[in-house]
Amino acid sequence: MDGLLPELEVIRKDFPILERELAGGMPLVYLDSANTSQKPQVVIDTMVDHLERHNANVARAMHQLGAESSEAFENARDKVAAFINAPTRDEIIFTKNASEALNLVANTLAWARGPLEIGEGDEVVITEMEHHSNIVPWQLLTERKGATLRWFGLTDDGQLDLSNIDSLITEKTKVVSLTWVSNMLGTINPVEAIARRAHEVGAIVVVDASQAVPQMAVDVQASGADLLAFTGHKVVGPTGIGVLWGRREILDQLPPFLGGGEMIETVAMERSTYAGIPHKFEAGTPPIVEAVGLGAAVDYLGHVGMDAIRAHEHAITAYALDGLATVPGLTVLGPIDASLRGGAISFEIDGVHPHDVAQVLDSRGVAVRAGHHCAKPAHKRFGVQASTRASSYLYTTPAEIDALVEGLEYTRSYFKLG
Amino acid sequence: MDGLLPELEVIRKDFPILERELAGGMPLVYLDSANTSQKPQVVIDTMVDHLERHNANVARAMHQLGAESSEAFENARDKVAAFINAPTRDEIIFTKNASEALNLVANTLAWARGPLEIGEGDEVVITEMEHHSNIVPWQLLTERKGATLRWFGLTDDGQLDLSNIDSLITEKTKVVSLTWVSNMLGTINPVEAIARRAHEVGAIVVVDASQAVPQMAVDVQASGADLLAFTGHKVVGPTGIGVLWGRREILDQLPPFLGGGEMIETVAMERSTYAGIPHKFEAGTPPIVEAVGLGAAVDYLGHVGMDAIRAHEHAITAYALDGLATVPGLTVLGPIDASLRGGAISFEIDGVHPHDVAQVLDSRGVAVRAGHHCAKPAHKRFGVQASTRASSYLYTTPAEIDALVEGLEYTRSYFKLG
């Protein structure tokens, strides 16, 4: 099959969990990578080495372990900056996950004064395919500030409906926030074109790149984004860490988010002043060993090559779409052209609820996700309450897709469908 | 020496980093545990096992790995609840660190309506010995809401000055927030007595237990606290995780903090509703492997026994205070009676700046912290800009204290002081 990673079997050996046997001796077929990715040995080993040999708090500690730990932590910032081509390391802020990164933006905008201030009459534009983590923060912000939340609709094949972009993004728009790649529909959105329109009217552009950064080479400077978020655990890194990148000019204008720890310049009883970016937004002891793990993770992905990973995902996704098309009564939600999408494929099967689909697949070792995937409005748009989602990653093989398709056929027979 | 942990050498073997050799072949003498604690092998191994065998997202994933991961994660919540004697597991909220836990409270109070709402004329009372993480959030809150921040002063021997408690905590007081154990002065504060006064006037009591939970048996129900925060990395757990405990009645009244992920009940374009506690406050993918590590950490501490750890810390601290008293020109900041304090000892030496003290000690392998320890107001109160701090933990030996005292003598001679 064209486009597959040439050393797929070698790559699979890097991921110890792929050897797991599940109940009944079934081998693991992990197709839930859009939910969280598995971790290569090198990420785990790097974290262990840090904990066993270099553990200390950062910045504050001047002793040798402190210097080692600080260096490892700040190196991770350099690695992440290089990975997404940020113009400077200072624009990389470590958060606890993508959700915190998005909330950081919405939350500080609520207290911003000056050009970024949001109030009555102002509008924030998001899309119907957002993850809840890119919906709820904006609902809270607009509710609290008396602003209005507006939405890009979706076309029937799961793309953004851009037909009304000029009446949706107007002089009233202060923020446009959208996902680069949908975690439910798989759709890849034209971020740059939308950003262009947003910048025409002076709005800032927030991009949820949680599903983009794992799957394709992301260049924040070329993206059109002013702020961009992603999460460590989806890029073969650990939980407990996410990234907010933002243009210095914007970040400098935002007030602090959480207070305490290294985010200060000086603290006095009368008043405190704050550090420059990135520290201004990193209150308290940061996720140190998690940053170190994330650094190893982006190194690993960089070593395999993001273009190669994108090609692999594309090949697997095309193969999966073909396979799913053979299952009677199965409808894919989202684009059915693999070149328009990432590797998450949500679908429904007439007559079997997604929970039941996932359960039967699980009994065969095939791990998929069933539910609303934190994208309720998108499900509602397509008239479904839930769906089943299979999502691949760099370690996914065509044979695993075969196991999925066979499992779905078995599901249909188990529930006695034609 | 009375009170030392009986199996101290066995305990030290549990912490791989204690075998580290530093520059010049010096063995590590780690006296910076108030900054961050070292990790026992069992915590590291538990995290590795999770990453290598059970890694999956929680709650959302119904497959076998998802069930295993969810169970491990929620078991950690049970363990933490038991460790601090919380009445129910639902009152345990996982945050990224203690700073986030404290900010969560201040931040949601800013948006609270009803009895907890804070506005002009209302007062928040903190103390001059707080860590910046328990100062800045309240400065931001009171500034933003037009309320007033008031402070408990300190006595010359580093205790809270309670003489004006009745005029400080009044009917105007909405929140009293204080540290249980000072990270700079070591002082153990009479939380229960202060909470009693606060409750008399209807204020809520927030306790920063970041330095208390590592060092002594904490029973949240007996403490008098309404909300209590601590951090994973100081209780032999990993970075990237903290805990907020709160009484259900209070937590239920607070609006959501960050939005997205599992914190919702349902999300619709028109409006969203939120999950019950603890999930309401846990937006996005939580720190899963970190929670699992924290569970192993509190198990480990529980196994050693918090009362035994407290006795050990007490013995080491008393020994250290005696040793420090022999160093000419050295002044301890904070109580000099070991029974009034925890294991963090800050001091100054006439004629040598704390940075220089720490540097010389570091060249001998002795790791201490120098600076303001995120407690600038307390330093100002004692007329110093910085101090040197040595802090012990369950793995600290009397011989390490000897190394500290010898190192200080060497420092004095190196800088040619009498």
Next chain:
Amino acid sequence: MSQELDSLYQEIILDHYKNPLNKGLREPFEAEVHHVNPTCGDEVTLRVHLAGGVVDDVSYDSMGCSISQASASVLTDLVIGKPVDEAMQIHATFQELMQGRGNVEPDEDVLEDGIAFAGVAKFPARVKCALLSWMAFKDATAQTLAAADNKESTNG
């Protein structure tokens, strides 16, 4: 593997799923509640009508998986016509079975078709599905009783 699956998807469950009993929303009712399983989005709207200390009717509309659908059907079948106390007792017995991780012996005398859910208890992720309508029933009944109490005390 199919054996394990069969312990979850008992014939009785699949029957109730295909042919649910008492489905649809009916009048009269004293309380209507809407419960959601936040993780998967399963929903139930459920009404309770009590009369003379007896559960006179439980009607519902629901969307969800086979387990949650069948469980609503079995619930109504078990509690309609029972004295409120007994219905709550059945509720408690069912909940105990579900939360027993597969270690509780189901009591057929009390639970009748409900014993088919014994296998569900071994699938932690599905326990919430089975309990969704039961929790809604408990909530609606409590609301009805509280409202009645209020009325009484206002009248008294």
Next chain:
Amino acid sequence: MSQELDSLYQEIILDHYKNPLNKGLREPFEAEVHHVNPTCGDEVTLRVHLAGGVVDDVSYDSMGCSISQASASVLTDLVIGKPVDEAMQIHATFQELMQGRGNVEPDEDVLEDGIAFAGVAKFPARVKCALLSWMAFKDATAQTLAAADNKESTNG
């Protein structure tokens, strides 16, 4: 270990620490800045007086460790009386030395006593101490020049 320590604490540094040059705040000055090292709390208040393209005076008040104190002393000794351009050049050379991780060969002709700080570059945690007053000097000089520019353009 003492050897390593000696490479940090050169005699020259300890001398400047014990007997700092040009210390104290003086008039006249065009800009005064206050810089802090947030991690340790070291502080410097520094004034710059430029006249006819020359650094006429740099005066300062500071609290901090031996490295930061000695470095302020060496700074003033090096730049006072120098043309602004040359002073900024010295600044750049010193900064390069400090950030070179011990791999930059110090240029005694430019840095004079400042070469004693070469050892500091090997202690990442102390580099900030050595640079504190230098950054303050750069900031104050830039402010003075900007203010002069402004005046000129307003006048022009």
